[in-house]
Amino acid sequence: MNKYSIPLALIILTLLFSCSSNTGETGSSADQNTEVRINKLIAQMTLQEKLGQMSQFDPMQFGSDENAKQAIKEGKVGSMLNIIGAKRVNELQKTAIDESRLGIPIIIGRDVIHGYRTITPIPLGMAASWNPALSSKAMAMAAEEAASEGIHWTFAPMIDVSRDPRWGRIAESCGEDTHLASAMAKAMVLGFQGEDLSDPKTIAACAKHYVGYGAAEGGRDYNTTYIPENLLRNDYLPPFKAAVDAGVATFMSGFNDLNGVPASGNEFTLKTVLREEWGFDGMVVSDWASIAEMIAHGYAADSKEAGFKALRAGVDMEMVSDCYVANVQILLDEGKIDMSIIDKYVANILRVKFRLGLFDHPYTDETLAEKTILSEEHKQIAKEAASESFVLLQNKNNVLPLSKEINSVAVIGPLADAPHDQMGTWVFDGKKENTVTPLTALTNMLGAKKINFAKGLETSRTKTSEGFADAIKAAKKSDAVLLFFGEESILSGEAHSLADLNLRGAQTQLLEAVAKTGKPIVLVIMAGRQLTIEKELDKVDAVLYAWAPGTMGGPALAEMIFGETVPSGKLPVTFPKTVGQVPLYYAHKNTGRPADYNSWTSIDDIPVEAGQTSLGNTSHYLDAGFEPLFPFGFGLSYTTFEYSDLELSSNTMGTDGSIDVSVNLKNAGDRAGIEVVQLYIRDRVGSLTRPVKQLKGFKKVSLTPGETRKISITLNAKDLEFYNGKDYIIEAGDFDIWVGGSSAKGLHDEFSVN
Ligand code: GLC
Numbered sequence: 168m169n170k171y172s173i174p175l176a177l178i179i180l181t182l183l184f185s186c187s188s189n190t191g192e193t194g195s196s197a198d199q200n201t202e203v204r205i206n207k208l209i210a211q212m213t214l215q216e217k218l219g220q221m222s223q224f225d226p227m228q229f230g231s232d233e234n235a236k237q238a239i240k241e242g243k244v245g246s247m248l249n250i251i252g253a254k255r256v257n258e259l260q261k262t263a264i265d266e267s268r269l270g271i272p273i274i275i276g277r278d279v280i281h282g283y284r285t286i287t288p289i290p291l292g293m294a295a296s297w298n299p300a301l302s303s304k305a306m307a308m309a310a311e312e313a314a315s316e317g318i319h320w321t322f323a324p325m326i327d328v329s330r331d332p333r334w335g336r337i338a339e340s341c342g343e344d345t346h347l348a349s350a351m352a353k354a355m356v357l358g359f360q361g362e363d364l365s366d367p368k369t370i371a372a373c374a375k376h377y378v379g380y381g382a383a384e385g386g387r388d389y390n391t392t393y394i395p396e397n398l399l400r401n402d403y404l405p406p407f408k409a410a411v412d413a414g415v416a417t418f419m420s421g422f423n424d425l426n427g428v429p430a431s432g433n434e435f436t437l438k439t440v441l442r443e444e445w446g447f448d449g450m451v452v453s454d455w456a457s458i459a460e461m462i463a464h465g466y467a468a469d470s471k472e473a474g475f476k477a478l479r480a481g482v483d484m485e486m487v488s489d490c491y492v493a494n495v496q497i498l499l500d501e502g503k504i505d506m507s508i509i510d511k512y513v514a515n516i517l518r519v520k521f522r523l524g525l526f527d528h529p530y531t532d533e534t535l536a537e538k539t540i541l542s543e544e545h546k547q548i549a550k551e552a553a554s555e556s557f558v559l560l561q562n563k564n565n566v567l568p569l570s571k572e573i574n575s576v577a578v579i580g581p582l583a584d585a586p587h588d589q590m591g592t593w594v595f596d597g598k599k600e601n602t603v604t605p606l607t608a609l610t611n612m613l614g615a616k617k618i619n620f621a622k623g624l625e626t627s628r629t630k631t632s633e634g635f636a637d638a639i640k641a642a643k644k645s646d647a648v649l650l651f652f653g654e655e656s657i658l659s660g661e662a663h664s665l666a667d668l669n670l671r672g673a674q675t676q677l678l679e680a681v682a683k684t685g686k687p688i689v690l691v692i693m694a695g696r697q698l699t700i701e702k703e704l705d706k707v708d709a710v711l712y713a714w715a716p717g718t719m720g721g722p723a724l725a726e727m728i729f730g731e732t733v734p735s736g737k738l739p740v741t742f743p744k745t746v747g748q749v750p751l752y753y754a755h756k757n758t759g760r761p762a763d764y765n766s767w768t769s770i771d772d773i774p775v776e777a778g779q780t781s782l783g784n785t786s787h788y789l790d791a792g793f794e795p796l797f798p799f800g801f802g803l804s805y806t807t808f809e810y811s812d813l814e815l816s817s818n819t820m821g822t823d824g825s826i827d828v829s830v831n832l833k834n835a836g837d838r839a840g841i842e843v844v845q846l847y848i849r850d851r852v853g854s855l856t857r858p859v860k861q862l863k864g865f866k867k868v869s870l871t872p873g874e875t876r877k878i879s880i881t882l883n884a885k886d887l888e889f890y891n892g893k894d895y896i897i898e899a900g901d902f903d904i905w906v907g908g909s910s911a912k913g914l915h916d917e918f919s920v921n
Pocket of ligand 1: 278322375454455661
């Protein structure tokens with residue numbers, strides 16, 4: 168009988184009297200047994216051991232694994248992050264199991280954001296696939312690789328709704344839309360966690376950064392966020408609720424000051440919403456030192472107050488700072504907190520460890536990694552994900568796809584052969600030697616004789632033109648030019664905000680120089696965000712937005728450029744013409760003076776001494792108008808799609824009803840194609856103003872040339888529910904509905920809710 172087995176009598180007694188204060192749930196017998204085991208453990212734990220469970224350390228805080236083992240022995244470590252390697256983790260785990268007083272296993276966390284060693288597109292690119300099932304498959308692959316190296320827990324998915332491309336972390340997000348982000352949140356949680364969290368191929372997911380971090384003022388990372396409750400509940404919270412509904416094991420509280428209360432000390436979001444309204448019974452970890460940072464925020468005078476406010480709000484585990492360890496005894500002595508709070512948080516942490524199976528199977532099979540990591544199957548998944556992430560923004564004269572019979576092609580640009588940057592931001596374990604770049608893939612596909620490579624610029628920021636001559640020479644002797652421009656991975660991600668979204672350095676000048684050769688140009692952009700590329704559009708024939716496509720981005724691009732695959736991506740974010748338009752997103756409010764072409768003229772056409780009110784008093788920019796460069800949901804294919812026969816099963820529905828919406832979709836071209844059929848609604852009048860459009864459903868379909876298929880999406884009244892400042896309601900009234908291939912264009916009908 169090991170230290171975890173429990174005398175039958177004790178189980179019966181505890182079941183009779185157990186009031187698992189953490190969940191209050193009856194749950195299954197397994198859940199009840201877990202609660203019994205949790206309560207038994209807590210009853211034995213010293214305060215130091217409890218605080219150990221509530222503390223997560225980075226190895227640099229110990230200086231060596233020997234020092235870490237000593238702390239583990241003393242029960243001071245419940246979790247570590249940034250430790251990898253099955254053997255290394257098993258050694259630390261063995262210390263916890265065999266040498267600490269109670270043998271509680273440690274849980275190892277890691278940022279496995281979009282792949283572990285086999286890197287898939289950045290989450291913004293994955294969102295562009297509009298394929299939750301594929302995202303799930305990609306995350307499952309990442310989980311299997313990470314788990315084989317001893318990782319139990321990823322700090323993903325990042326599901327902050329992001330409407331500002333100046334914010335570098337938009338790269339990690341699922342874009343601007345609540346519905347799409349919610350669908351991807353569910354898919355990623357299920358991908359990481361699978362059906363059984365104790366399966367050694369799965370890892371615990373973490374819904375982050377709870378909540379509102381993506382609304383950083385000015386797009387400047389870590390900046391203040393002001394999100395009124397109705398906007399918070401209608402736009403920013405739903406993806407986190409989707410994660411809870413998908414069974415996410417953990418949450419991470421964010422850095423941001425949310426309406427004057429930092430997210431890591433925010434009782435409203437962490438307790439009222441997450442625990443009381445949603446019934447979440449998993450574990451909340453702070454972001455890196457985000458508890459201690461409440462001092463810098465000016466929300467806590469010192470470490471003790473920061474620890475107190477985080478405990479009061481409900482952060483179970485403190486990542487790397489020591490406000491809990493240093494102050495809980497004092498707070499208890501002062502009567503500021505009660506031990507029952509500490510026990511509740513420790514129970515949340517132990518519950519995740521039990522659900523992961525760490526008590527019963529604490530060790531990692533050390534033979535798995537070599538069979539799992541970078542397997543052919545995994546590389547195929549990565550290539551599929553990359554391919555579906557690409558968005559074709561322009562294709563003049565159907566210049567794409569190119570023919571493999573082409574005599575030669577010029578491959579130019581700082582990102583044509585950039586194995587590190589192609590992986591994108593938030594990659595800790597991917598190795599550039601495993602990346603297949605476009606240059607390599609194109610050479611493999613066409614043969615070296617057909618490739619004329621000239622980098623043209625050392626990096627995206629190079630301002631000099633010494634590389635132009637070679638690039639122009641390569642272009643002149645080629646039948647077509649492939650330009651690989653954009654931004655290196657370091658230019659997006661955490662703390663990497665940009666005030667200027669134009670192509671940097673001399674990229675535009677290089678493009679202009681190459682354009683003078685008169686050759687067909689395909690511009691491929693790799694970036695962690697939408698860039699302002701309006702002035703480049705008329706100088707190139709085709710534009711393929713590749714985000715940061717990961718390990719297999721090169722083969723995926725080569726196959727698409729030469730027609731082996733077809734573009735199917737759709738924009739998960741709105742592309743502005745200029746950064747001055749930001750924030751710019753499709754689901755905006757109408758205002759009392761919405762702009763349209765009747766009420767706006769170009770700044771260049773404004774007559775001298777124009778009358779004060781002659782330019783139309785509507786909501787627009789004199790120098791940038793009121794429309795984006797490319798709208799949310801936009802993406803072309805190698806064929807054309809025709810929508811017809813929009814039909815509603817009814818034009819009315821009750822507040823508990825639904826309407827079946829169908830449309831005929833035809834592939835009107837001579838190539839196979841994949842389309843994302845999108846359903847948008849507009850609530851014309853509400854007790855609060857409502858967005859001019861909202862995505863409420865989508866389906867990704869593949870059609871052969873000439874094929875017509877009826878596509879059906881059900882719209883439930885529940886989908887129309889919104890928070891009006893007092894309650895979640897479904898209001899009677901008239902609605903518009905559109906079905907089409909982007910947020911800007913679709914067949915229209917109307918219905919009413921009564
Ligand atoms: C970082 C990030 C968070 C990440 C954590 C651990 O600062 O904000 O997303 O998971 O620290 O690396």
